Amino acid sequence: xxxxxxxxxxxxxxxxxxxxxxxxxxxxxxxxxxxxxxxxxxxxxxxxxxxxxxxxxxxxxxxxxxxxxxxxxxxxxxxxxxxxxxxxxxxxxxxxxxxxxxxxxxxxxxxxxxxxxxxxxxxxxxxxxxxxxxxxxxxxxxxxxxxxxxxxxxxxxxxxxxxxxxxxxxxx
Numbered sequence: 001x002x003x004x005x006x007x008x009x010x011x012x013x014x015x016x017x018x019x020x021x022x023x024x025x026x027x028x029x030x031x032x033x034x035x036x037x038x039x040x041x042x043x044x045x046x047x048x049x050x051x052x053x054x055x056x057x058x059x060x061x062x063x064x065x066x067x068x069x070x071x072x073x074x075x076x077x078x079x080x081x082x083x084x085x086x087x088x089x090x091x092x093x094x095x096x097x098x099x100x101x102x103x104x105x106x107x108x109x110x111x112x113x114x115x116x117x118x119x120x121x122x123x124x125x126x127x128x129x130x131x132x133x134x135x136x137x138x139x140x141x142x143x144x145x146x147x148x149x150x151x152x153x154x155x156x157x158x159x160x161x162x163x164x165x166x167x168x169x170x171x172x
Contacts, residue, residue, distance in 0.1 A: 004138055007122050011157045012103040013055035015090055015116070016150065018067055020109035021126060024146025034064045042150035043074055049154050050075040052163040057093040059086045061112055087115040107153060109133055109145050124153045 016022065023036035050056060057078040058071050068079045078096070080089040086108075094104060102121030106113070109129040117123035117136050124139040126149035134140055139156075141149035158164035 004122075005160060007102070007138065008105075008157050008160050010102050011054075011105045011122060011161075013057065013093075013097065013099050013105070014049060014154065014157075015057040015059055015093065015104055015106045015120065017086075017108040017110075017113050018058060018060040018062055020129070020145040021107055022146060022150060024144065033066060034062060035066070036064075037146060038070070039146055039148055039151070041148050045151040045154040045158075046074055046076070048158060048164065052158060054157075055093075055097045055099070057090070059083050059089045059093075059116065061086075083112075086112055087119055090116045090119060105153065105157065107150065125149075 019036070022038050022042055025037050028034060046056065056076045058067070058076055059080045060067060061083050063082045068081060071079050078093050083089050090106065094101065101119055104120045105122040105124060106117050106120035107124045108117050109126050111130060111132060113133060114136065117133065122139070123137045124141065125133045125137040126141050126143060126145040128144040129137070129140070139153065141152045143149040143152050155164055
């Protein structure tokens with residue numbers, strides 16, 4: 001395998017779990033909808049990846065349409081809710097965009113992400129991910145889920161590839 005930085009240079013797409021990655025806490029509403037607290041810096045980095053042409057995929061076991069609404073508003077087109085087989089959904093995303101596995105970075109935090117993380121070219125997780133997930137991760141962020149781990153990994157990829165330039169991106 002290439003070293004970590006060489007592997008990051010090949011990334012063209014990101015796939016993310018939601019709960020435990022983008023969000024640290026959830027609150028159950030009386031109507032059984034889940035309300036999540038998301039980190040705005042993660043959202044900013046996600047938008048920077050999108051405007052730079054990276055493909056983004058959200059794969060979650062959650063069922064809340066508010067998740068789809070948020071990510072669609074940011075510009076993410078591929079949102080898989082109620083995922084019972086994250087590897088299958090990741091492969092569907094891969095095929096749709098003609099990607100190679102080594103061009104995809106997957107960030108997850110718990111056991112349902114395990115197979116997809118082993119499949120992706122690069123796997124990453126927040127600092128508070130399950131032990132089994134940390135053991136298969138190429139990168140463990142210094143940040144816990146919901147506190148900037150998404151920004152951390154996206155910024156690393158974009159900086160390495162010379163695309164982390166906010167002033168230029170504002171024009172896009």
